[in-house]
Amino acid sequence: xxxxxxxxxxxxxxxxxxxxxxxxxxxxxxxxxxxxxxxxxxxxxxxxxxxxxxxxxxxxxxxxxxxxxxxxxxxxxxxxxxxxxxxxxxxxxxxxxxxxxxxxxxxxxxxxxxxxxxxxxxxxxxxxxxxxxxxxxxxxxxxxxxxxxxxxxxxxx
Numbered sequence: 001x002x003x004x005x006x007x008x009x010x011x012x013x014x015x016x017x018x019x020x021x022x023x024x025x026x027x028x029x030x031x032x033x034x035x036x037x038x039x040x041x042x043x044x045x046x047x048x049x050x051x052x053x054x055x056x057x058x059x060x061x062x063x064x065x066x067x068x069x070x071x072x073x074x075x076x077x078x079x080x081x082x083x084x085x086x087x088x089x090x091x092x093x094x095x096x097x098x099x100x101x102x103x104x105x106x107x108x109x110x111x112x113x114x115x116x117x118x119x120x121x122x123x124x125x126x127x128x129x130x131x132x133x134x135x136x137x138x139x140x141x142x143x144x145x146x147x148x149x150x151x152x153x154x155x156x157x
Contacts (some may be wrong), residue, residue, distance in 0.1 A: 020082035020152030027144035044103035053122035102137025
């Protein structure tokens with residue numbers, strides 16, 4: 001028989017991962033799609049770019065099905081990243097206590113992990129980046145990806 005505390009812990013973990021992943025994924029997609037829309041890039045292009053990690057360059061010819069796959073993958077990534085932060089916060093309790101600070105640093109860590117490990121190992125084509133796009137992506141990870149994850153973990157821990 002499970003104790004009430006064990007059920008509450010699992011429930012807190014689930015809520016933290018779901019809310020942290022949903023909020024950070026939605027904010028990430030919103031800010032990056034808006035940024036690129038002002039640069040004349042179509043709404044499907046960002047989800048296609050995400051899906052290209054699995055499908056390669058052909059993802060850009062897939063229309064809405066591959067755009068939806070890209071959106072799905074965005075949320076898988078944010079759920080997993082939130083789960084990792086939650087798991088780390090179980091041992092390193094200061095992560096949740098100082099959620100904004102550590103969340104911002106976690107967003108930076110996610111940026112480097114994605115750009116220097118995940119993307120190079122994926123099937124995604126090599127995109128040309130400018131100083132502006134690098135800065136926007138870096139700051140976006142620091143503001144709209146890491147902190148919502150950490151705040152959700154703090155709220156449900």
